[in-house]
Amino acid sequence: MNAHQTHQVDPNPADQNPVDQDSTDTDQGCFHCGLDVPVHSNFVTEISGKPRRMCCPGCQAVAQAIADGGLDNYYKHRTGEIRSPELRDQAIPEQLLAELALYNQPSIQKAFVTDSDDGTKHAALVIEGITCAACVWLLEHHIANFEGVNKISVNLTNHRASLNWDNDVIQLSDILSEIYRIGYQGHPYHPDKEEQMLATETRKATRRLGIAGVFCMQVMMLAVALYAGDTQGLEDHLVTFIRWASFALATPVVIYSARPFFEAAIRDIKTRHLTMDVPVSIAIGGAYLSSIWATITASGEVYYDSVTMFTFFLLIGRFLEMKARHRTGRAGNSLLNLLPASAIIISNGEEQMIPATDLNAGDRVLVKPGHTVPADGVILVGQSSIDESALTGEYLPVSKSAGDPIVGGTINVENPIQIEITQVGASTQLSAIVRLLERAHEEKPPVARAADKLAGYFVAAVLITALTVGITWWFIAPEHAFWITLSVLVVTCPCALSLATPTALTVATGTLRQNGLLVTRGHVLESLSRATHIIFDKTGTLTEGNLSLQQVVVLEDQDREQALTIACALEAHSEHPIAKAFHKQAQYLPAIKSAEITNHVGQGLEGCIDSKRYYLGKPRFASQHSNRVLDYCDAPDNHSQWLLLSSETGPIAWFGLTDPPRKQSQTTLAQLKAAGLQIEMLTGDSSAAVQQVASELGINKVIAGVTPEQKLQHIQQLQDSGARVIMVGDGINDIPVLAGAQTSIAMGSATDLAKTNADAVLISGELQRLPQALYLGRKTQAIIRQNLSWAIIYNLIALPLAATGMIAPYMAAIGMSASSLVVVGNALRLSKLSRINRVELPDTSIQTTES
Structure with a gap:
C-alpha cells in the first residue's frame, strides 16, 4: 500500500x-x-x-x-x-498558502471551474464573513483591482461570488489569499458542502442568540432591582453586589454573543471601509466599558441591561435575516441536488451500481420507478412517465418512450427504462440552467447598485451625525451625552437599506424558477415591470412547434415517394421544428445522402443529391431557378403551411404542414392585453397559416415573411420610438432579435444558442407563465420601492427622536431589528405567484376562403 x-x-x-x-x-x-x-x-x-x-x-x-x-x-x-483562519490584514501562514495553491491544479478545478469561450476561467465561490452591502462593495472593488481579474460579483443574499479571471495572468490561489487577507474566507461552491456550512452557521448563531437571551433576562431582573432601589432605597452593599453580578452575566454576552460585530468592525477599520458593524460595535463596546468603570469606581450609572438587550435584539434580527438567506440559498442548491449520488449501469448484461460522477457518455443505465435520472440521455428500452416538475414547474408527468430525450434530475414514475447517457457533468441541461441562474445573480440592476453605494455613505453620515449629537449634548447635559449618542449609533444602522433590494430580487427570481421561468439576466424583473410591447415568433412559440406533415402534392408526373425521400434527406441534419416533421417520415423511407447542405436562414435549405441540386423552403426561394417563380398563392390551399421542393429544372412537390397553437395561448394573450401590453406576431413564415393562427389567437398586428435582419430592424424601430419590448422566440433565426430586444425570453425547446442569448428561458414551455412573470415583476418593483421608502422614512423619524433623547439604547436596538425584519418579511411576499384574474375571451371563430 x-x-x-x-x-x-x-x-x-x-x-x-x-x-x-x-x-x-x-x-x-x-x-x-x-x-x-x-x-x-x-x-x-x-x-x-x-x-x-x-x-x-x-x-x-x-x-x-x-x-x-x-x-x-x-x-x-x-x-x-x-x-476558518481569522486573518486580519496580516501575513498568511505558509500552510494555508500551500493549501490554497492546490486549487490551481486542473484536477481539483475540474469540480468547480469552467472554461469560458474567450479562454478565461469562471468559478463560483462561497464567501464567509459578509454582514452587509458594504462588505460586498469592499470585496468587489478590492479583488477587481488585481490584474487578470476580469469580473467579480458578490451576492449579498446568498453570500456567493461569481469570479472570472485570466489564468495566464493571475492564479486562483492568489485571489483566494487576497480574500483571506482582507478578513473574509472564500471556498469553492458545492451544494452539499454549502448545506453543511449553512448548518454550521445556524448552530453558531443559535448558540450566540441563546446565550444572549438567557443572560439578558437575568441582567434585566437585576436591573429591575436597581431601578426600584433608586426610588425606594437600597443599601450600598446590595447595589455593589447587583452591579458586579450584572457585570458577570453581561460579560459572556459581550465577549461571545457580540463577537461577530467586533470582528467585522476591526476588519472594516483595517481595510478603511465602513460598514454597519462599526457603529454597532462602538455602541456595545462603549456601553460595556463605561459600565465597568462605573462598577469599579462605584459611581455613575451602569447599563448592562441595555448592552445585553441591545445585543440580543440585534442577534434576533440577524438570525431571522440569516434564515431567510438560507431559504433562498437552498432554493438554488436544490437544482444541483436533484442529481442522485449513484447510478445502475448495464455492462455485459449485468447490473452494477457506480457513483453518478463516474458516468460517461455512451453508458447504458437502468432507471427504476421512483428513481432519479442521473444524467442527460436517450431512452433505449421501455416506456414510462417522467416527472419534470423540479425543472419546469409542471406537476403532470410527461409520457416518454424509446427514442425520446430525457433530462438528468427528473424522476421516473411508472416503469423501468434503460437510457443511453449523452451528456454528463457540466454539459448537462441541469448544469446549464444553474450557470444561467448564476449569471442572473451576478448582474445587479441600477436600483441595487445605487442601494449598495448609498449604504456605504450612510454609515459615514451616521458616525458624523453621532459625533455631532454627542458634542452638542456634552454642552447641554453631559450626563446624557453618551447614551443619546449610543442611541443615535444604533437606531440609524442601515440594515434595512442594505437588504431592501437584494432580498426582493433573490426571492422573486427563485419563485419564477420554481414555476418554470428561468431568469438569466439581472435586469429582467425591472424590464418586465416597465414593458409596453410583447412580440412573439410563431412556430414553436405561439404554436407547439410539433409540425406534422399532412399532405404531399406532387406536380406533373413526379413520384410522391421519391419527392418525400429527397425532402427528408435535405432536412436530415436540421434541428428546426419544420425539419422534425420530416424526421418522423424518414424512418419509413430509403436512406439517401445529401451533400453541400446550405441553410438560408428564414428561407429554406439547399443541397446536392446524386449531383443534382435541390431547394426546399418558401415557394419564392425554392422556385428561384425555375422558369416561373411560385408564391403561397400557388399552394394547393390556404389551410396549411406549405413548403415547396424544386430542382434547377422546376418545382417537384408541395408539402403541407400544420402546427396547432399552444394550450392556453389564447387565454395568455388576453391576460397580457388586460395588463396593458400591445401584442404583435413577428414571423418569417408568410404562408396562410400565419393569418389563421393570428385570427384564432386574436392578434391584430402581424408582420409575416420577414428575415432575421428585418425582425431586428422592426424591434429597434419600436425601441427607438420609446417602446419597451419583450421578445419571445425559439429558433436560430430569432437569435439576432433576442439579443437586440430590451428583454428577451426563449422557449424551453429553443436551441442552446437562443437560450444563451436570451434574458430568460421559459423552461416549462407554458405561455401562461408570462403574465404571471409580468405581474410578479411589477410586484417586485413595488416591494423594492416600499422597502427603500420604509428604510428611509424609518431613519428620518428615528434619528430626531434618538438625537433628542427620546429613545433609549435598548429601544433603538428593537427599532433597528424590527426595521430589518419588516424589509425581509415584505420581500418574502414574493415567494408565491399571485392568482391572475380570469379574462373573458371573445369569439374567435376562423373564417377561411378558397384561393
Whole structure:
C-alpha cells in the first residue's frame, strides 16, 4: 500500500470500518474542513498512516493532494476546534498558502471551474464573513483591482461570488489569499458542502442568540432591582453586589454573543471601509466599558441591561435575516441536488451500481420507478412517465418512450427504462440552467447598485451625525451625552437599506424558477415591470412547434415517394421544428445522402443529391431557378403551411404542414392585453397559416415573411420610438432579435444558442407563465420601492427622536431589528405567484376562403 491511499468505505459499518475510532478528529467531523460528515459519506483518505473521514469529494481531493505533496504537517498545526483562519490584514501562514495553491491544479478545478469561450476561467465561490452591502462593495472593488481579474460579483443574499479571471495572468490561489487577507474566507461552491456550512452557521448563531437571551433576562431582573432601589432605597452593599453580578452575566454576552460585530468592525477599520458593524460595535463596546468603570469606581450609572438587550435584539434580527438567506440559498442548491449520488449501469448484461460522477457518455443505465435520472440521455428500452416538475414547474408527468430525450434530475414514475447517457457533468441541461441562474445573480440592476453605494455613505453620515449629537449634548447635559449618542449609533444602522433590494430580487427570481421561468439576466424583473410591447415568433412559440406533415402534392408526373425521400434527406441534419416533421417520415423511407447542405436562414435549405441540386423552403426561394417563380398563392390551399421542393429544372412537390397553437395561448394573450401590453406576431413564415393562427389567437398586428435582419430592424424601430419590448422566440433565426430586444425570453425547446442569448428561458414551455412573470415583476418593483421608502422614512423619524433623547439604547436596538425584519418579511411576499384574474375571451371563430 502507498503511503497515502484513498479508500471507499463500505456503508455498512458492521462489515467494515476502516476509520480509526480512537481518533477524535473523525468524531468531530471532516478531517480536512471540520464540517459534519454526511451519514452515508464514503470518502476517506489515509494521512500519516491513519484513515481520515472526509465530507465530500472536494475535501478528499484536496486532502489527498496535500498528503501526496508531503505536506502532512499542515494538519499537525491544528489544535482544538477546527475553524476558518481569522486573518486580519496580516501575513498568511505558509500552510494555508500551500493549501490554497492546490486549487490551481486542473484536477481539483475540474469540480468547480469552467472554461469560458474567450479562454478565461469562471468559478463560483462561497464567501464567509459578509454582514452587509458594504462588505460586498469592499470585496468587489478590492479583488477587481488585481490584474487578470476580469469580473467579480458578490451576492449579498446568498453570500456567493461569481469570479472570472485570466489564468495566464493571475492564479486562483492568489485571489483566494487576497480574500483571506482582507478578513473574509472564500471556498469553492458545492451544494452539499454549502448545506453543511449553512448548518454550521445556524448552530453558531443559535448558540450566540441563546446565550444572549438567557443572560439578558437575568441582567434585566437585576436591573429591575436597581431601578426600584433608586426610588425606594437600597443599601450600598446590595447595589455593589447587583452591579458586579450584572457585570458577570453581561460579560459572556459581550465577549461571545457580540463577537461577530467586533470582528467585522476591526476588519472594516483595517481595510478603511465602513460598514454597519462599526457603529454597532462602538455602541456595545462603549456601553460595556463605561459600565465597568462605573462598577469599579462605584459611581455613575451602569447599563448592562441595555448592552445585553441591545445585543440580543440585534442577534434576533440577524438570525431571522440569516434564515431567510438560507431559504433562498437552498432554493438554488436544490437544482444541483436533484442529481442522485449513484447510478445502475448495464455492462455485459449485468447490473452494477457506480457513483453518478463516474458516468460517461455512451453508458447504458437502468432507471427504476421512483428513481432519479442521473444524467442527460436517450431512452433505449421501455416506456414510462417522467416527472419534470423540479425543472419546469409542471406537476403532470410527461409520457416518454424509446427514442425520446430525457433530462438528468427528473424522476421516473411508472416503469423501468434503460437510457443511453449523452451528456454528463457540466454539459448537462441541469448544469446549464444553474450557470444561467448564476449569471442572473451576478448582474445587479441600477436600483441595487445605487442601494449598495448609498449604504456605504450612510454609515459615514451616521458616525458624523453621532459625533455631532454627542458634542452638542456634552454642552447641554453631559450626563446624557453618551447614551443619546449610543442611541443615535444604533437606531440609524442601515440594515434595512442594505437588504431592501437584494432580498426582493433573490426571492422573486427563485419563485419564477420554481414555476418554470428561468431568469438569466439581472435586469429582467425591472424590464418586465416597465414593458409596453410583447412580440412573439410563431412556430414553436405561439404554436407547439410539433409540425406534422399532412399532405404531399406532387406536380406533373413526379413520384410522391421519391419527392418525400429527397425532402427528408435535405432536412436530415436540421434541428428546426419544420425539419422534425420530416424526421418522423424518414424512418419509413430509403436512406439517401445529401451533400453541400446550405441553410438560408428564414428561407429554406439547399443541397446536392446524386449531383443534382435541390431547394426546399418558401415557394419564392425554392422556385428561384425555375422558369416561373411560385408564391403561397400557388399552394394547393390556404389551410396549411406549405413548403415547396424544386430542382434547377422546376418545382417537384408541395408539402403541407400544420402546427396547432399552444394550450392556453389564447387565454395568455388576453391576460397580457388586460395588463396593458400591445401584442404583435413577428414571423418569417408568410404562408396562410400565419393569418389563421393570428385570427384564432386574436392578434391584430402581424408582420409575416420577414428575415432575421428585418425582425431586428422592426424591434429597434419600436425601441427607438420609446417602446419597451419583450421578445419571445425559439429558433436560430430569432437569435439576432433576442439579443437586440430590451428583454428577451426563449422557449424551453429553443436551441442552446437562443437560450444563451436570451434574458430568460421559459423552461416549462407554458405561455401562461408570462403574465404571471409580468405581474410578479411589477410586484417586485413595488416591494423594492416600499422597502427603500420604509428604510428611509424609518431613519428620518428615528434619528430626531434618538438625537433628542427620546429613545433609549435598548429601544433603538428593537427599532433597528424590527426595521430589518419588516424589509425581509415584505420581500418574502414574493415567494408565491399571485392568482391572475380570469379574462373573458371573445369569439374567435376562423373564417377561411378558397384561393
